[in-house]
Amino acid sequence: MSTSITDYRQAIDHLPEGTTLVVHDVSWEDYERLLEELADRPAVRVTYDQGRLEIMSPRPEHEKYKCFIERIIIALADHLDLNVEPVGSATWRKKQEARGAEADTSYYIANADRIIGKRDIDLSIDPPPDMLVEIDATNESLSKFGIYSTLRVPEIWRYDVRHNQVHMYELRGNKYAEIPVSRCFPILTPKALADFVEQSKTKGQKAAMAAFRSWLEKRHKRGRVR
Template sequence: MLLELKRIHLPPGQRVLLQDVTWQELETIIEELGEHRAARIAYDKGILEIMAPLSEHEDDKEIISDLIKALLEELDIEFRCLGSTTFKNELMAHGIEPDQCFYIKNEALIRGKKRLDLTVDPPPDLALEIDITSRTHPNIYQALKVPELWRFEKGILKINLLQDGNYVESQSSLNFPHLPLIAVIPQYLENSKTAGRNATLKAFRSWVKQHLS
C-alpha cells in the first residue's frame, strides 16, 4: 500500500479514498507521508481520505487564522495554534487533520506537550475548515468531541457548537460569545484581497478594541 501511495499524484483540489484501512495501516501511512506535506487526511472507521487543498483554500485559511490569533491577542487570552496537526483516537477509530485548530480554554492542559493523544488529552477548543473542496467531516469532529467547528464556504462562515454529541449551528461562538463574527470574519477576509494582510489585521484589531470598549 505504501508503494502505491508514493505513486499517487494528487492535483490541488482532488482527493483519493482508501477503504478497509486498519488503524495500524493508518499509523504507518501517516508516518510515511510525513509531517511536512500539503495533503491532509481524514479517517472514519476504516475509510481513509487523502486530499490536496487548493491555493485559494490555503489563502483563506491563513487570513482567517490570523484574524482569530489577533482576536485572542486583543482579548489577552492564552492560546496554542496547532495548524493541521493529526488528531486521532484509536478507541473511537477516527482521525482528522483540520485546516487550523486552536487550544484556548484547554491551552494550559497541553502547554509544552510535543505529542497529543486524544485518549488522554482534550481535543482542540476550536477547529477551522475551509470547505472549497467540500472536505469537512463533521462526524469525525463530533466523535473526537471538538466543542466548536467553524466551516467557511463560498464566503459564508458557519459556526457549529457541540451539544449532546451533535453539532448545532449557532449565531455566536462559544469561545467569543459577544462578538458578531459570522458577519465580521468574512468581511475582513474579503477586505484583505484588496487592502492587503497587514492593513486588514490592523483594521480588525481596531474593530475589536472599539467593540470591547
C-alpha cells in the same frame, strides 16, 4: 513499508491540487503508517473513518485563507488577553473509535495550560482542541463532523470559499449546531469574520488586519457584536 502504503504514496505524489483521493477497506495500521510516510507533506489532509481513507490536496488559496483566519484568531486572543495555543493541522485520532482527521488549523484555548510543553498530544488522556478551523471549497469538511463529534471538539469554524460565508458550530450532544456568535471568542460573529476575509481578498491582508483591529477595539469598548 507495505506495498499498499507505497501505492498510496505514489498516488498522493501525483494528486492534483484541489482534488481528493478516497480508498476503502484500509486498516488502522496502514492509516498510521501512511501518516508517518506523509510527515514531509504537511499540506496534505488525511481523514480516516472506520476503514474509509480520504486524502485531500488543498489549493494554494486554501492556505491563504487559513493563514488570514489564523492572524484574526491571534489578534483576538491578544486583544481579549486569552491564552491560546495554536497546534496547526495536527492529526486528531482515536484508535478505539477507528477515526481520525486533520483540520486546517486547531487551537487550545480553555485547555491551553494543559497542553503547554507537550510534544505529543494523546486524546486518550489529553483534552481535544477547543476549536478547529476548516477551509471549504466544496463543503468537503462537513463529512468530517461526525469524526470531530466522536473526538468531542467543542467548536468548529467553517469558511465556505465559493460563497464567502463563515459558519460557526458548537457541539451539542453528539451533533454540531450552527451558532450566531463564537463561544470561544464571543465578540466575533460569522458575518463579521466573512467580511474581513473578503477585505483580505480585495485590499490585502495587511489592510484587512488593520481594519479588523480598529473594528475590534470599537466593538470591545461598546460590548457589542455585529
